[in-house]
Amino acid sequence: MRAAAAAVDRGDLVVYPTETVYGLGADALDPEAVERIFDLKGRDRSNPLSLGVASVDDALRYTRPTELAVAFARAFLP
Known part of the structure; x- marks a missing residue:
């Protein structure tokens, strides 16, 4: 994990396993990455990329959801 975090900090891409496929990740705030x-x-x-965040509040910082989507997220997501 430290090596992957350091790679992302350097602007590198990382490959990581998910439940079904491997993902390709980077710092979402690094336009070049x-x-x-x-x-x-x-x-x-x-065709947008997915964005992994730690919380609904984090997601709301980077998206422009409808009021219904916000209500759904607050009701059903951790």
Whole structure:
């Protein structure tokens, strides 16, 4: 974990396991790292990437959800 955290801090990309596939991650606030993910995946910029956060409040800092989505998140997410 320390090596992965250090890599992200340097602006590198990391590969990590999920329940079903491997994920490709980076510092979401590093535009160059995010751009590298789009390039490596061959993904169109109109198809957004997922964002992992620690809490609903963290998610709300980086998104513009509807009031209904906020209510749902507060009711059902940890």
